[in-house]
Amino acid sequence: MAQVLEFKLPDLGEGLTEAEIVRWLVEVGDVVAIDQPVVEVETAKAMVEVPCPYGGVVTARFGDEGTELPVGAPLLTVAVGSAAEPSGDGPAAASGAEDSGSGNVLVGYGTGAPPARRRRVRPEGLKAAVAVPAAPVVHEAAAPTPAQAPTPAPAPEPVLGPVAVVSPLVRRLARQHDLDLRRLAGSGPDGLILRADVESAIRSAAEAPAPEVAPSLAAPTSSGERIPLRGVRGAVADKLARSRREIPDATCWVDADATELMAARAAMNAVAGPGTPKVSVLALLARICTAALARHPELNSTVDQEAREIVRLPQVHLGFAAQTDRGLVVPVVRDAHARTTESIGAEIARLTEAARTGTLTPADLTGGTFTLNNYGVFGVDGSTPIINHPEAAMLGVGRIVPKPWVHEGQLAVRQVVQLSLTFDHRVCDGGTAGGFLRYVADCVEQPALLLRSL
Structure with missing residues (x-):
């Protein structure tokens, strides 16, 4: 059977x-x-x-x-x-x-x-x-014509316990119209509340005269658009709110001359063979971050608040902020500390494409230990980013633009970038944060410094 x-x-x-x-x-x-x-x-x-x-x-x-x-x-x-x-x-x-x-x-x-x-x-x-595959719809009744609409039974007193509703559509419809399902008697089998019951109750509420309210007691109304905080937007909102509640963060920033970094990138790409992926600025900055974290491991950590312990993490799983049609996501480059600049760049490219097409897996989006945020792509110079909870720090990078700069004692036009570091003040003090940011800036200005850690 x-x-x-x-x-x-x-x-x-x-x-x-x-x-x-x-x-x-x-x-x-x-x-x-x-x-x-x-x-x-x-x-x-x-x-x-x-x-x-x-x-x-x-x-x-x-x-x-x-x-x-x-x-x-x-x-x-x-x-x-x-x-x-x-x-x-x-x-x-x-x-x-x-x-x-x-x-x-x-x-x-x-x-x-x-x-x-x-x-x-x-x-x-x-x-x-x-x-007849198109006919049956389990637990869900189509809206009847006015002649067939069932008359809702007298509203019972509210009771505690489960409501006789199976269909999520019925619950959603009731929620959208602020309808208490506990006050409805269903016309379905065993008192099951159907969509027709909810729609009938909505029509009855719309036809009922509005209660008179004294002008002085009337509550102000808002005609603004209401957008549910759910999906990616809701997850981002929850994480950012938690970060602000739990992490005592501080931000420091510095301007750096990125002219030599851009020249080094151009040289790398000039000698690359046909079909070889180009080295991106983000990949170079990511490699600089892993070198800086090796010198300042305090920033590659998290805080166990219940145990009142700082947990320093042995691997660097580097997240990078990516804006998509679905909202802000932070894909994670696993074991970035063990990768070359070319390997980091290839992984960033793969994750960026997956973010664009909406095919990132939960494994791609979790487990980060430090985040790199290149908000310069939006045409802005600086920011004070919110830490990606439960991490301890985030490096922000502004746009790289020509600016007047004193170079070798002479005023010149150089490629300048603003770098900012937001950090959890529980894991370190300003000296450590400043040392990390200064090393990053030094590598941006003199990429040859990275040769020490290659």
Whole structure:
């Protein structure tokens, strides 16, 4: 006998608790194979495709594109077993009713989630779901015509406990209209609250006369646009707010003559063979950072507040700020301290392209120990950046522009850049921070200093 297995949104790791459906990759009635991607979701970390651990026929999908689902919410149901399999040797033919799923997990998201709960259905119900794939929609009713609209039952007193709502769309609709679901009596099976119930309650509230309020007591209203803080924007907001709350930061800055650095870069690229990637300014600055951190390891650390300990980290995992259409992200170059300038540049290029296309994995975005922020690409000279919690410091780099500069006792036009270091004052004092920043500036002005550490 065929079974219908429910596949829930798996644990995405990294403390993520929700994801937004970006694009469905399957339709109701489609035959899916084990581990076939079925939906593309966006988390606060990255865009990922979610593979289904079952093989069979899709009988229902939960949530439209743009719907935000919590971890553990149903994604879709799949009919597996002989009654749900197509004839022949199709992808679903290999999965029987005794399958417990592949056990595979999303790349970069840690270990697998527990097996999904199984639910038996009547054979005739399954037959209808497979034979007419476009008709069934589980737990969700289309909006009825005014003649069919159910009359909501008298509002009961609010009660504690779970609300009889399964569909995330219904919850979202109620949330958008400030509707208390505990005051609705559902017209679905066992009192299930359907979309029609919510829409009817919304219409009733709109038709009800507004209560009179004395002019002196009326609250001011705002007509401004409200933008939800969720996804990447919400994650960035939470991290920056936490950094400001927990880290006593300070900033120091210095101007540096980058003329020799730009000349060294031009020379490197001039001798490169055909097809060899160009050395970027960001790669050179990243290599300078790793050399500076080797001299001042206090800044490659984090603070364990509960233990009241500074934890100095042995590896340098260098993050760099990247602005994308989805918001600000910080990809991480792993083991930057062990890489050459060319290797760092290649990894920065790979991560930048992945950020542009939205294919960064959580592993690409976590574990950084120090961040390099090149805000000069926005045409500004200086900034006081917020530390990327839980790191201890961030180097900011402004634009490199021609400016008057005293060079070898003479006024000249040189390529000048402003460098700023924001640091956690708990891990070091100004002397260490100043020493780090001065060494970076010296390497920018005299790149030959890096030869000592190559």
